Amino acid sequence: MRTKQMLLALLTLLVCSSLMFAGTVSGKVTYTGTPAKQKPIDMSKEPSCAKQHATPVTVETVVTGPNNALENVVVYVSSGAPDDGQVPSQAVTFEQKGCQYLPHVLAMHVNQELKIVNSDQTSHNIHPLAKVNREWNKSQPPGTPPISEKYDKPEFISVKCNVHPWMHGEFAVLNTNHYDLSKGGGDFKLPNLPPGKYTITAWHEDYGTQTADVTITGNETKDVNFTFKAKAY
């Protein structure tokens, strides 16, 4: 009994201490200039998808929020991350719904299981245009079980559907678990970073990449902001 209590106390102490010395990098992703108009998508060819959208959905290449916030930017620790090689056991899910990819940008760890789900009443043919990894494309009729895949090298991969030309998504295959996707306000957060020197990279599918170097000394939150220049077309 006593040993068990001792162990528990020790464990709690360990967890607390690791939390105590874990820094966080957080910030905002914004843009300057005027982004290109995101055109509406005409899905009339696929009525089962078109009727799922009360108002026509638009292209999601550049998704913005209030105060020039830029969404769908993958922010990750590109060098110095302490967890290299630790593949999460949980799968990430990429859904095809209403002839769109949900989410539009999906980040995952190298060798992490990727589950591709077809929730539509029509066939899709998912075709990630990998260049470093092995390229494949797979047909997925409605009602078929999820496709399970993984990528063994880090790469940013554009995803298209061979049946519905307007469908477009992105995979970010990363060598780290320290990543985040900027949300509605352009915010991101990379917690649990032990003291050390890091390079933080922000990647946007149209606007490219930016990097910033950060040093974490203890239990602190470092502010890092990224600003991308919008392309007019």
Add this chain to the structure above:
Amino acid sequence: MAKFFAITIIVIAILSAIPILRHTWVAPEDISTHGHLIDEQMSETMAEAGISFLAAQFILAIFVWRFSNPGPDAKIKKFPGGAKGLVIAALLVVGIEVMALGIFGVKAWANVYLSPPSADAMPIQVQAGQFAFYFRYPGPDGKLGPIHPELINEGSQNFYGLDPEHDPDSKDDIVTAEMAIPVNKEIHLLMHSKDVGHSFFVRELRVQQDFVPGLDVSLHFTATKVGKYEIVCTQLCGLGHYNMKAYLSVMSQPDFDDWMKKEAAMQ
């Protein structure tokens, strides 16, 4: 047995002719100005081919009935002139038949494909690509901007590879996924393929034309009835071929103008 076989041939031949003579399966309504020529040609071809088919079956049945049990002493008769004469006669008969169909049929076909469109025909470009059609209207300037294949980006809806930033003609081009046309207005369809062979087929328009990669193909037609029709690809083009379609909306001129405004606002 031979007599039973001969009767079976006759019965099958007559039964197969009945639905055609009774017009059991009629073609969909024709909504084009040239469609009646195609339909007449189809009827003529069907009549000629049908008569030839029935004649061949009857002759076959007669021969089976009469000559299948010649008996041990019967003499085998020969076609006058021997095999050589038979082959030449067959070539002549079939050749004349095929030539006649071609010569008479070209009238209907040439009317759609060889005559130039009238000067005020409305140009619409159609691009076929795996597995969808996209249409481009020239906009108020009446000019289609140049295509830059390297700029094609389906993810951002630049299906044609247009560069409106640098090409003034592309600025007002309108790209749509649905084809709308005004009723009773001649349409000059400019066709090209982005990738492989496809086909543009609208049953009601009596139009079916292949897209040939690398070729700019054009045709013209006039639709005479308001409605929504299906445009399908009828050239096996890959995995998603079954799903390659678009809709053709034939509208009154005011409806078309409204549609055009709406589409222009979405560019």
